[in-house]
Amino acid sequence: MxxxxxxxxxxxxxxxxxxxxxxxxxxxxxxxxxxxxxxxxxxxxxxxxxxxxxxxxxxxxxxxxxxxxxxxxMLCCFSVFMYQGHFPLWLFLLIVGRDVVIVMGTTYVNFFVGRLKAATPTLVSKVNTALQILLILTLLVTLSGVYNLHQLNQWLIVLTAIFTMISGLHYVWLGFRIKRQFQHERS
Structure with a gap:
Protein backbone atom coordinates (compact mmCIF):
# COMPACT_ATOMS: atom_id res chain seq x y z
CA MET A 1 0.00 0.00 0.00
CA MET A 74 -3.44 24.95 -21.09
CA LEU A 75 -0.30 26.81 -22.16
CA CYS A 76 0.52 24.08 -24.67
CA CYS A 77 -2.96 24.11 -26.19
CA PHE A 78 -3.26 27.90 -26.30
CA SER A 79 0.23 28.17 -27.82
CA VAL A 80 -0.59 25.75 -30.63
CA PHE A 81 -4.01 27.32 -31.22
CA MET A 82 -2.39 30.76 -31.41
CA TYR A 83 0.34 29.50 -33.76
CA GLN A 84 -2.34 28.04 -36.02
CA GLY A 85 -4.44 31.21 -35.95
CA HIS A 86 -7.35 29.73 -33.96
CA PHE A 87 -6.70 31.80 -30.85
CA PRO A 88 -6.12 35.56 -30.49
CA LEU A 89 -2.62 36.73 -29.56
CA TRP A 90 -4.02 39.37 -27.19
CA LEU A 91 -5.83 36.72 -25.12
CA PHE A 92 -2.75 34.50 -25.05
CA LEU A 93 -0.68 37.43 -23.77
CA LEU A 94 -3.36 38.28 -21.20
CA ILE A 95 -3.44 34.71 -19.86
CA VAL A 96 0.35 34.38 -19.73
CA GLY A 97 0.70 37.90 -18.31
CA ARG A 98 -1.71 37.10 -15.47
CA ASP A 99 0.24 33.99 -14.55
CA VAL A 100 3.57 35.86 -14.69
CA VAL A 101 2.19 38.60 -12.41
CA ILE A 102 0.94 35.96 -9.94
CA VAL A 103 4.28 34.10 -9.92
CA MET A 104 6.25 37.35 -9.53
CA GLY A 105 3.95 38.57 -6.75
CA THR A 106 4.11 35.27 -4.89
CA THR A 107 7.90 35.18 -5.24
CA TYR A 108 8.19 38.76 -3.97
CA VAL A 109 5.97 38.09 -0.96
CA ASN A 110 7.82 34.84 -0.13
CA PHE A 111 11.29 36.43 -0.27
CA PHE A 112 10.70 39.96 0.96
CA VAL A 113 7.57 39.94 3.10
CA GLY A 114 7.03 36.54 4.70
CA ARG A 115 6.68 32.86 3.91
CA LEU A 116 3.34 32.04 2.31
CA LYS A 117 1.42 28.87 3.02
CA ALA A 118 0.15 26.89 0.06
CA ALA A 119 -2.96 28.75 -0.97
CA THR A 120 -6.21 27.33 -2.19
CA PRO A 121 -7.28 28.86 -5.50
CA THR A 122 -9.96 31.53 -5.15
CA LEU A 123 -13.44 31.06 -6.58
CA VAL A 124 -12.77 33.60 -9.35
CA SER A 125 -9.55 31.74 -10.21
CA LYS A 126 -11.42 28.42 -10.37
CA VAL A 127 -14.03 29.96 -12.70
CA ASN A 128 -11.22 31.40 -14.83
CA THR A 129 -9.50 28.01 -15.09
CA ALA A 130 -12.80 26.28 -15.89
CA LEU A 131 -13.47 28.79 -18.68
CA GLN A 132 -9.99 28.27 -20.13
CA ILE A 133 -10.41 24.49 -20.10
CA LEU A 134 -13.90 24.77 -21.61
CA LEU A 135 -12.53 27.04 -24.34
CA ILE A 136 -9.81 24.51 -25.19
CA LEU A 137 -12.34 21.69 -25.36
CA THR A 138 -14.86 23.62 -27.47
CA LEU A 139 -12.10 24.66 -29.87
CA LEU A 140 -11.00 21.03 -30.18
CA VAL A 141 -14.61 19.90 -30.70
CA THR A 142 -15.07 22.51 -33.44
CA LEU A 143 -11.73 21.82 -35.14
CA SER A 144 -12.26 18.05 -35.01
CA GLY A 145 -15.53 18.48 -36.88
CA VAL A 146 -17.56 16.78 -34.14
CA TYR A 147 -19.79 19.83 -33.79
CA ASN A 148 -19.49 23.48 -34.82
CA LEU A 149 -19.25 25.54 -31.64
CA HIS A 150 -17.86 28.68 -33.30
CA GLN A 151 -20.42 31.01 -31.69
CA LEU A 152 -19.83 29.50 -28.26
CA ASN A 153 -16.07 29.80 -28.78
CA GLN A 154 -16.44 33.54 -29.46
CA TRP A 155 -18.40 34.03 -26.24
CA LEU A 156 -15.92 31.91 -24.29
CA ILE A 157 -13.04 34.06 -25.60
CA VAL A 158 -14.77 37.17 -24.22
CA LEU A 159 -15.67 35.51 -20.90
CA THR A 160 -12.18 34.07 -20.53
CA ALA A 161 -10.66 37.51 -21.11
CA ILE A 162 -12.96 39.11 -18.53
CA PHE A 163 -12.32 36.46 -15.89
CA THR A 164 -8.58 36.43 -16.59
CA MET A 165 -8.47 40.18 -15.87
CA ILE A 166 -10.72 39.91 -12.80
CA SER A 167 -8.70 36.97 -11.45
CA GLY A 168 -5.39 38.74 -12.06
CA LEU A 169 -6.57 41.92 -10.34
CA HIS A 170 -7.99 39.85 -7.49
CA TYR A 171 -4.63 38.16 -6.91
CA VAL A 172 -2.85 41.52 -7.00
CA TRP A 173 -5.32 42.82 -4.40
CA LEU A 174 -4.76 39.69 -2.28
CA GLY A 175 -0.99 40.20 -2.54
CA PHE A 176 -1.24 43.76 -1.21
CA ARG A 177 -3.56 42.56 1.55
CA ILE A 178 -1.13 39.81 2.57
CA LYS A 179 1.75 42.30 2.53
CA ARG A 180 -0.19 44.70 4.82
CA GLN A 181 -1.09 41.81 7.12
CA PHE A 182 2.57 40.72 7.45
CA GLN A 183 3.64 44.32 8.06
CA HIS A 184 0.93 44.73 10.69
CA GLU A 185 2.00 41.53 12.47
CA ARG A 186 5.62 42.69 12.57
CA SER A 187 4.80 46.04 14.14
Missing amino acids: TCLRHLPNAITIARMLSLIPLAWLMLQKQYTGALILALVAGVSDGVDGFLAKRFGWEGRLGSILDPLADKLM
Whole structure:
Protein backbone atom coordinates (compact mmCIF):
# COMPACT_ATOMS: atom_id res chain seq x y z
CA MET A 1 0.00 0.00 0.00
CA THR A 2 3.00 2.30 0.57
CA CYS A 3 3.88 2.30 -3.13
CA LEU A 4 0.31 3.20 -4.06
CA ARG A 5 0.54 6.51 -2.21
CA HIS A 6 2.70 7.74 -5.11
CA LEU A 7 0.03 6.83 -7.68
CA PRO A 8 -1.57 10.33 -7.83
CA ASN A 9 1.82 11.92 -8.56
CA ALA A 10 2.60 9.25 -11.17
CA ILE A 11 -0.73 9.99 -12.88
CA THR A 12 0.06 13.72 -12.80
CA ILE A 13 3.52 13.14 -14.30
CA ALA A 14 1.96 10.97 -17.02
CA ARG A 15 -0.45 13.82 -17.72
CA MET A 16 2.50 16.18 -18.06
CA LEU A 17 4.22 13.77 -20.46
CA SER A 18 1.02 13.54 -22.52
CA LEU A 19 1.66 17.15 -23.57
CA ILE A 20 4.15 15.90 -26.15
CA PRO A 21 1.69 13.77 -28.12
CA LEU A 22 -1.07 16.33 -27.55
CA ALA A 23 1.00 19.14 -29.07
CA TRP A 24 2.09 16.86 -31.92
CA LEU A 25 -1.51 15.84 -32.69
CA MET A 26 -2.63 19.46 -32.67
CA LEU A 27 0.27 20.56 -34.88
CA GLN A 28 -0.61 17.75 -37.31
CA LYS A 29 -4.23 18.97 -37.22
CA GLN A 30 -5.33 15.61 -35.86
CA TYR A 31 -7.89 17.33 -33.65
CA THR A 32 -10.02 14.26 -32.94
CA GLY A 33 -7.03 12.48 -31.43
CA ALA A 34 -6.08 15.66 -29.57
CA LEU A 35 -9.62 15.96 -28.22
CA ILE A 36 -9.58 12.36 -26.99
CA LEU A 37 -6.18 12.84 -25.37
CA ALA A 38 -7.31 16.10 -23.73
CA LEU A 39 -10.41 14.36 -22.35
CA VAL A 40 -8.28 11.48 -21.02
CA ALA A 41 -5.97 14.06 -19.39
CA GLY A 42 -9.00 15.74 -17.82
CA VAL A 43 -10.28 12.44 -16.44
CA SER A 44 -6.81 11.59 -15.11
CA ASP A 45 -6.74 14.97 -13.35
CA GLY A 46 -9.96 14.03 -11.57
CA VAL A 47 -8.71 10.53 -10.77
CA ASP A 48 -5.42 11.66 -9.23
CA GLY A 49 -7.24 14.27 -7.14
CA PHE A 50 -9.82 11.73 -6.00
CA LEU A 51 -7.16 9.17 -5.04
CA ALA A 52 -5.07 11.73 -3.17
CA LYS A 53 -8.04 12.97 -1.14
CA ARG A 54 -9.78 9.63 -0.64
CA PHE A 55 -6.74 7.77 0.67
CA GLY A 56 -4.89 10.68 2.28
CA TRP A 57 -2.09 10.53 -0.28
CA GLU A 58 -1.89 14.31 -0.55
CA GLY A 59 1.56 15.83 -0.29
CA ARG A 60 3.60 18.90 -1.06
CA LEU A 61 4.90 17.48 -4.35
CA GLY A 62 1.38 16.73 -5.57
CA SER A 63 0.18 20.18 -4.54
CA ILE A 64 2.86 21.65 -6.82
CA LEU A 65 2.74 19.16 -9.71
CA ASP A 66 -1.04 19.06 -10.18
CA PRO A 67 -1.63 22.78 -10.87
CA LEU A 68 1.63 22.88 -12.83
CA ALA A 69 0.38 20.06 -15.07
CA ASP A 70 -2.88 21.94 -15.63
CA LYS A 71 -1.06 25.19 -16.47
CA LEU A 72 1.33 23.44 -18.84
CA MET A 73 -1.56 21.68 -20.59
CA MET A 74 -3.44 24.95 -21.09
CA LEU A 75 -0.30 26.81 -22.16
CA CYS A 76 0.52 24.08 -24.67
CA CYS A 77 -2.96 24.11 -26.19
CA PHE A 78 -3.26 27.90 -26.30
CA SER A 79 0.23 28.17 -27.82
CA VAL A 80 -0.59 25.75 -30.63
CA PHE A 81 -4.01 27.32 -31.22
CA MET A 82 -2.39 30.76 -31.41
CA TYR A 83 0.34 29.50 -33.76
CA GLN A 84 -2.34 28.04 -36.02
CA GLY A 85 -4.44 31.21 -35.95
CA HIS A 86 -7.35 29.73 -33.96
CA PHE A 87 -6.70 31.80 -30.85
CA PRO A 88 -6.12 35.56 -30.49
CA LEU A 89 -2.62 36.73 -29.56
CA TRP A 90 -4.02 39.37 -27.19
CA LEU A 91 -5.83 36.72 -25.12
CA PHE A 92 -2.75 34.50 -25.05
CA LEU A 93 -0.68 37.43 -23.77
CA LEU A 94 -3.36 38.28 -21.20
CA ILE A 95 -3.44 34.71 -19.86
CA VAL A 96 0.35 34.38 -19.73
CA GLY A 97 0.70 37.90 -18.31
CA ARG A 98 -1.71 37.10 -15.47
CA ASP A 99 0.24 33.99 -14.55
CA VAL A 100 3.57 35.86 -14.69
CA VAL A 101 2.19 38.60 -12.41
CA ILE A 102 0.94 35.96 -9.94
CA VAL A 103 4.28 34.10 -9.92
CA MET A 104 6.25 37.35 -9.53
CA GLY A 105 3.95 38.57 -6.75
CA THR A 106 4.11 35.27 -4.89
CA THR A 107 7.90 35.18 -5.24
CA TYR A 108 8.19 38.76 -3.97
CA VAL A 109 5.97 38.09 -0.96
CA ASN A 110 7.82 34.84 -0.13
CA PHE A 111 11.29 36.43 -0.27
CA PHE A 112 10.70 39.96 0.96
CA VAL A 113 7.57 39.94 3.10
CA GLY A 114 7.03 36.54 4.70
CA ARG A 115 6.68 32.86 3.91
CA LEU A 116 3.34 32.04 2.31
CA LYS A 117 1.42 28.87 3.02
CA ALA A 118 0.15 26.89 0.06
CA ALA A 119 -2.96 28.75 -0.97
CA THR A 120 -6.21 27.33 -2.19
CA PRO A 121 -7.28 28.86 -5.50
CA THR A 122 -9.96 31.53 -5.15
CA LEU A 123 -13.44 31.06 -6.58
CA VAL A 124 -12.77 33.60 -9.35
CA SER A 125 -9.55 31.74 -10.21
CA LYS A 126 -11.42 28.42 -10.37
CA VAL A 127 -14.03 29.96 -12.70
CA ASN A 128 -11.22 31.40 -14.83
CA THR A 129 -9.50 28.01 -15.09
CA ALA A 130 -12.80 26.28 -15.89
CA LEU A 131 -13.47 28.79 -18.68
CA GLN A 132 -9.99 28.27 -20.13
CA ILE A 133 -10.41 24.49 -20.10
CA LEU A 134 -13.90 24.77 -21.61
CA LEU A 135 -12.53 27.04 -24.34
CA ILE A 136 -9.81 24.51 -25.19
CA LEU A 137 -12.34 21.69 -25.36
CA THR A 138 -14.86 23.62 -27.47
CA LEU A 139 -12.10 24.66 -29.87
CA LEU A 140 -11.00 21.03 -30.18
CA VAL A 141 -14.61 19.90 -30.70
CA THR A 142 -15.07 22.51 -33.44
CA LEU A 143 -11.73 21.82 -35.14
CA SER A 144 -12.26 18.05 -35.01
CA GLY A 145 -15.53 18.48 -36.88
CA VAL A 146 -17.56 16.78 -34.14
CA TYR A 147 -19.79 19.83 -33.79
CA ASN A 148 -19.49 23.48 -34.82
CA LEU A 149 -19.25 25.54 -31.64
CA HIS A 150 -17.86 28.68 -33.30
CA GLN A 151 -20.42 31.01 -31.69
CA LEU A 152 -19.83 29.50 -28.26
CA ASN A 153 -16.07 29.80 -28.78
CA GLN A 154 -16.44 33.54 -29.46
CA TRP A 155 -18.40 34.03 -26.24
CA LEU A 156 -15.92 31.91 -24.29
CA ILE A 157 -13.04 34.06 -25.60
CA VAL A 158 -14.77 37.17 -24.22
CA LEU A 159 -15.67 35.51 -20.90
CA THR A 160 -12.18 34.07 -20.53
CA ALA A 161 -10.66 37.51 -21.11
CA ILE A 162 -12.96 39.11 -18.53
CA PHE A 163 -12.32 36.46 -15.89
CA THR A 164 -8.58 36.43 -16.59
CA MET A 165 -8.47 40.18 -15.87
CA ILE A 166 -10.72 39.91 -12.80
CA SER A 167 -8.70 36.97 -11.45
CA GLY A 168 -5.39 38.74 -12.06
CA LEU A 169 -6.57 41.92 -10.34
CA HIS A 170 -7.99 39.85 -7.49
CA TYR A 171 -4.63 38.16 -6.91
CA VAL A 172 -2.85 41.52 -7.00
CA TRP A 173 -5.32 42.82 -4.40
CA LEU A 174 -4.76 39.69 -2.28
CA GLY A 175 -0.99 40.20 -2.54
CA PHE A 176 -1.24 43.76 -1.21
CA ARG A 177 -3.56 42.56 1.55
CA ILE A 178 -1.13 39.81 2.57
CA LYS A 179 1.75 42.30 2.53
CA ARG A 180 -0.19 44.70 4.82
CA GLN A 181 -1.09 41.81 7.12
CA PHE A 182 2.57 40.72 7.45
CA GLN A 183 3.64 44.32 8.06
CA HIS A 184 0.93 44.73 10.69
CA GLU A 185 2.00 41.53 12.47
CA ARG A 186 5.62 42.69 12.57
CA SER A 187 4.80 46.04 14.14
